[in-house]
Amino acid sequence: MIKKHGGVTEEAKKEYQYWAKHATILTGGEAAYCQIDDQGRIFRAVSMAWPNSTKAPDRYFLPLIHPITNRECPVPSKGWRNPPETMAQLMNQGLIVFGKDETTQPTRKYFLDENEDENLTSIIPFGGSDTSLLEEMGIPFDNPKPIAFADTILRSITKTNDTVLDFFAGSGTTAHAVMKLNAEDGGNRRCISVQLPEPTPEGSAAREARFETIADISRERIRRAGKKILEDEAGKLDGRAEGLDVGFRAYRLVDTNFAKWKADSGLSEDELVGLFADLADSADDHARPEALLTEVLLKLGFSLTEKIETVEVAGLSVFSVADGLVLAYLDEHTQPTLDQLRALVCEEPARLVVLEDAFQGNDELKTNLVQECRTRNVDLWTA
Structure with a gap:
């Protein structure tokens, strides 16, 4: 339109403004940029009123002088958004829009070419609730x-x-x-x-x-x-x-269920003495296996969104994480046999996790499992 009218004329400004307000291809936010300044930049005029519920400091009420009538323009009821120094800079940069006379409250230019990447308007008109x-x-x-x-x-x-x-x-x-x-x-x-x-x-x-x-x-x-x-x-x-996946997992922030990890939680000296006296049990007797697995996975660096399945191997109920990348036996009340542990190792997971309490003090069983894991190149991790 500027080219059509041979420059940024009043006719070009009016024609663009009409087009922007009536063009069906523009959204409400785009159509708001309906003005052209003397340099040919497209802009919208935005309020410069103080945005908070309380009034601005007194110096934010300094009136602006209309450049043609030399009279004071109306000041917003709660003051200007910016202090006098900023208002003076905006004025010198030609970023303030005045009306035909002093009766119109001045606004600020907001250029389209500086805000083309905005996805949302500053105000989304939703009222009420669901x-x-x-x-x-x-x-x-x-x-x-x-x-x-x-x-x-x-x-x-x-x-x-x-x-x-x-x-x-x-x-x-x-x-x-x-x-x-x-x-x-x-x-x-x-x-x-x-x-x-x-x-x-x-x-x-x-x-x-x-x-x-x-x-x-x-x-x-x-x-x-x-x-x-x-x-x-x-x-x-x-x-x-x-x-459709509409499932979800719910987690609560609680203290650890593992005694050995409580030692890192800033306990006092007396509390630590009592803690180490109870280290025969590695996990809380009342903790659910799912809760133990969550802690183990976090310790191992896995996310809380990993695929987890419960599978049966040689009569043992174990957790399979990430399609068998990790197998975890976390039943502290049932001691597995060596043959059952061998069956877990034969699945060849990258890592096998076994609860320390599951050995129930049987060091020979644990030693044999370590040897089985070395033979199959399986990383054993006891919790």
Whole structure:
């Protein structure tokens, strides 16, 4: 248009502004860049008002003088966003937009060529919450974030194989949105949801529904959301429901179940004396094998998302990690025979993990296992 009108004329500016506001190929954010300055740069005018709920310091109320009428322009009710020094720099750089006269509050130029990589507008207009949806799902939670809002963010900033981290999971909206989006576009996004076990208020609907903590709500929301997504997708013709992964693992941050690792946890001298007196047992007698496996894998440098299966080898129930890369026997109450341990070694995992307590003090059994592992070039790791 500039070329058409032979320069940055008023006619070129008006024609571009009309086109930008009516072009169907532009999004709302793109259409906002509907002005051209005297240098031919496309920009939008943004407010320079103080953004916080309280008023700005007194010096942020210095009025700007209109360049034509030489009169003071209106100052925002809470002051300017920037101090007088910055406002003076903006003025010298020609970055402030004035109206026809002093009755219009000045704004700032925001150039398109400096913001072409932005994925989201600064304001996403979502109001309300998903209270009715959660009520339908049987999840009591006050003012849950709308899935539509989370969906907008995810579609704008994630690729199909990204991992999304939500440090304040709340009712589990983000995880729900991730699973829903994967179902729609065939993506394989993963979501890590973190939530402190904050107690639900006494007498609240959540407590009456037997949700003791907010974390309990998060887990159950994710569980029910996955079930709902599978049901919704099952009715579609493309048959994608069978391949959808809506499963998840839940972990709690707790102290170690292994006595030898507690020695590194900053215990006092008296506590350490008592600890080493009990080192005959390597693991907590009440710890579930799954909890022991989680600690072992973290110690070995594996992620919490590894493929884990329970398999039976020679009558022993063992964990197979990463398609047999690691085999772990973590039953501290049942002592295996040498033939059973040989069978584990014959599977030729890269690493064999056996709970120290499983030997029940039988040093000969442990020594024989070490020799079997050396023969098959299997790395033995006792926990």
